Amino acid sequence: MDWTLTEDERAFRDEVRAFLAQALTPELREAGRRCSGIFSDFAEGQAWHRILAARGWSVPHWPREHGGTGWSPMQQYLFARELAAADAPPRAPMGTHMVAPVIMAFGTPAQQQAWLPGIRSGEDYWCQGYSEPQAGSDLAALQCRAVRQGEGEDAHYVIDGTKIWTTHAHHANRMFCLVRTGQAAKPQQGISFLCFDMATPGITVRPIPSMSGDHELNQVFFDGVRVPVAGRIGEENQGWSVAKYLLQHERGAAWSPLLRRRLARLRAHAAQQRLVPQDAPRLAQAMAELDAAIDALEASERRALRAQARGEPPGAAPSLGKIAGSELRQRLTELQLEVAGPQAALALPLGDGDHTPLPVAEAAVFAMSAYLNDRAASIYAGTNEIQRNIVAAQLLAQPAPEAASADEPLPPDLGMLCDSLARYLRVHAPVPRTRQPAEGAATPAWWLGLESQLGLLIAARPEDEGGLGGGLATHMALMRVLGTALAGEPYLGRAVLVPALLQRLPSARAGALLQAAVAGQVRIALAHAEPDQPDGRSLAGTQLRPGAGSSGAAWQLSGHKSAVRGAHDATHLLVSAQTPDGPALLCLPADAPGLQRRVLPLRDGAMAAELCFEALPCTPDDLLGPPGTATAEAITQALDEATLAVCAEAIGVLTRLMGDTLDHVRQRRQFGAPIASFQAVQHRLADMQLALTQARDWVGALAQAPLHTPAQLARAASSGHLAVAHACRSVGQGAVQLHGGMGMTEELAVGHFFRRATLIAQQFGTPAWHARRLAALGPG
Missing domain, CATH: 1.10.540.10 (Acyl-CoA dehydrogenase/oxidase, N-terminal domain)
Incomplete structure (x- = not known):
């Protein structure tokens, strides 16, 4: 990136x-x-x-x-x-990233002076004493006891008990440890946080070899271990608050840098392998999907860092990051194992692969070691099941966010426009709504009001044309708000897609059409998708050929365009076609003789048309520029801008779905309790929130990214689409499932938003198409 x-x-x-x-x-x-x-x-x-x-x-x-x-x-x-x-x-993070923030936040000046310099220099090496044989993720159940004895300078605790899964305890010279110092009604209230020297008499370290053959883990036993009271951080019996603070730092670490490096190594290993031909595209697509997922994770991690710098509470971000990072790490090592093949079964130390007459690829040996070790990624620092509990508890404890609200501040003028748009839509375009038969194929009345009252068509245009400027970023901010009311059309076609295409074409006619389009004088629809090209991007069937018996001045257009949004009431059509010289783009009147148009509703409530051209006569004047590569690139780039706009719309759609679902599970009761109290429901909510958060953060980052080249725009569109398509499935399907039978009806808004989310995941290219393109583009 x-x-x-x-x-x-x-x-x-x-x-x-x-x-x-x-x-x-x-x-x-x-x-x-x-x-x-x-x-x-x-x-x-x-x-x-x-x-x-x-x-x-x-x-x-x-x-x-x-x-x-x-x-x-x-x-x-x-x-x-x-x-x-x-x-x-x-x-190792135990000193620098885990106990050090605790010492800074809760430690006395004397403790800070005693411990922080050694952590910074590397003189001290710390280990963590949290888990116990009967207290893993349920940390409050710990039983390792510390009894206070003595007074004044001689005051100390005597520790008896054990800690387990203590990484690198056999190397550490210091430990931070949770111990039970009281018997309060709530177990969390009787815990204290102690720091001490590992050379203290009475400490025994027993190694625990892992299934990968490594020795990282240990069990530590305490038998009458005397620790000065001066080693306690915070008040006695108040260590739970300190522990929670530490866990936020442990879980809030950045996962994406190492994941990106591991993915690069996987790509290199796959390139060296003689893969079965039919496996190579599948593996390339799987690696591209991982690449997009790491992009989304990185965006969330960067956003969390910005929030931390502003002093904002972390909320669910550490738990969401831990779930996403650990499970991506496991997905990646599974793929490494597949690429390694049979050599992954060899039990060799990593350094021994090249030391034999028959060398073994280091990456193959590494794959099995990493796969075995990474089973722990979803266990340490609190299992992912516990993290899902934490995420769900935070979701359910606060009101659902306003679906139209921005996650980070917008420029003042754009923020005011988005607020006005949200208020207008709540009044004039509530969901669910049904197109009245009398409206037929007409532009909906609420859109006409947006054109006249808010000037939406020119909002993203340059300031010297009366707009706010901002281009694609402005489009994406507005599309998110429009998504909350299922009102993305006709803005998407008339303000985003068609202008993005026309401004990339060099002809004078394209310029005149652009001015007329943004002024609302004409309604133009792009006819590109074809029924025999399910990816919605490829161009194959529609042909533009010299007319029979002509000298080349007259042309004939033949083909079929499918589900053309906005074609139901368009005055003009931009039609892509193949010619002997390459792709071409024509502008035709929507009532051109020989054009068959069948107006049909779409599943998301929008209107479209099927178009058929049977030797429709055209002239060279209908072309918006010479056929060839430049036209093809203009179409691709316009579709990419529209893809990013639809990604932003999806965030509005999915935020509304998430909010409706949270409201429902709080109110719906089964078996005498709100269904929000059931762990299965909570874990589904957590997965929905994870998918939404990562898609939202990545789309937000892309809206601000400097997309200067076609390759950057293409990569952004495909990576963003993959994150959004995953979120559309996770949030959409989860919303219907958790609403139960009512989620299947027209009566609730959830079904309407689910239909739109489903179509967004296929619009302007299927997820498989975007993954293939991302694989071809390579890492960003």
Whole structure:
């Protein structure tokens, strides 16, 4: 996603790259590349940490007053991304990212002075004492007991009990630990947070080998371990608040940098394999889908960083990120295993593949190690089932957001227009609504009011033409609001698609048509999709050929265009066709002799037409430019802009669906309780929210991205469409399911919004088509 960076961000990225090129030795890069666990081995990780500390970059996310860099959230993210891309050894987060924020937030000045410098320098290495054999994700059930004894400077706790799954406890010299210090009615109220030296007498560490053969995990036993009261962070019996704060930082880590690096390695390995021909396209499509999913995850992580920098509470973001990141990691390693083939079964240390007369690809050995280790990704830091509980609890505890409201501030003029549009739609275009028979194929009355009262057709035009400027970003903001009322048409065709196409064509006639279209003097529809090309993008069947017996001055158009939105009341049609010289675009009157038009409603309530041309006579004047590559590119780019506009519309549609569903599950009672209290319902809600959040954040990022080249526009459209199509399925199907039988009726709005969401997932290219194109475009 480098094409989304500003000049300053590019300069910072280049500075980091230059440092990594000099500082990362081949041995350190090898350690990073071969790391199949949560983080690298102790020796390599600490060696790399000390190099970063010498540069002042070991804790870039810390505040300056504690030795941090003062970098912006985006700089921190770029740093993490470049570390992963360069195969830097992943460092253990227990000190830098987990206990350090707790010490800063809750620790005394003396504690901060005692512990933070050692974390920053790498002198101290911490481990975490949270889980117990009978208290995993149910952390409040912990039983490791600490009894306070003594007074004054001699005051201490005596700890007895055990902790389990303690990563790198065999290397750590310090531990932060949750212990039970009281017996309050609520178990969370009797917990305290202690920090102490691992060399304290009475501590025993027992290794727990993992199924991958690695030794990262341990069980730690405490037998009369004396810890000074000065090692307690926060008040006694108030450690639960401290623990929750820490968990937000543990779960809020960025997953996408390492996932993107792993995907790049997978692509390289797949390119070296002699894949069965029929498998290669399927694997390429699967990798493209993963690429788009990582794009969406990265957008959510960046948004969470911006919110954190503004001091906003994290809400469900850490849990959503943990679910998405861990499950993407598992999907990726499953694909690595498939590409590795039978060599993945070989039980070799990662460094031994090349040391035999018959070498084994390191990537194949790595695939199995990573696959086995990554089963833990959805378990550690609180299982994903628990994360879904947390997400659902937060969703249900607050009112559903206003579907039309923006997630981040809009320019003032655009914000006011969006607010006015939302108010107008609530009054004049409520959902559900039914097109009255008397209206026939006419433009709906509510749209005529939008044209006259809000000037919507010119809103995104340049300021010197009377608009707000902003182009595609303005279109996307308005389309999101229109989506909340199922009112995307006819704005999509008349204000977005057709102008985007006409302004890319060089002919004077195209310019005149553009001016007439945005002034509302003509109604133009693009006729491109064909019934025998289900992807909605390809052009094959409609042909423009010289007329029979002619000298070439007269032409004949033959073919069939399907589900042409806006063609029901269009005054003009832009028709794509194949010629001997390549694709062409014609402008024809909608009542041209020889044109057959059948007006039909669409499943989402919009109107369209089937069009048939049987040797329809045309002249060269009907062409909007010479046939060939330039015309084909103009059509593709206009469809890509329209795809992004529809993605924004989808966010409005899905936000409304999510809000209606939350209201319903709170009110609907079964078996004597609201159905929102059932865990199965809560987990479905969490998955719906995850899909919506990632689609929303990615579409929001794309609206602000500098899409300067056709390739950037194409990649943005296809990646955004894949995220939105997934969300349309997850949220749409979930909304109907959780509404039960009533969700299947016309009476509730949910069915109307579900139909639109379903069509959006297929509009301007199917998900399979966009995945194939993304694979062909390669990584961004």
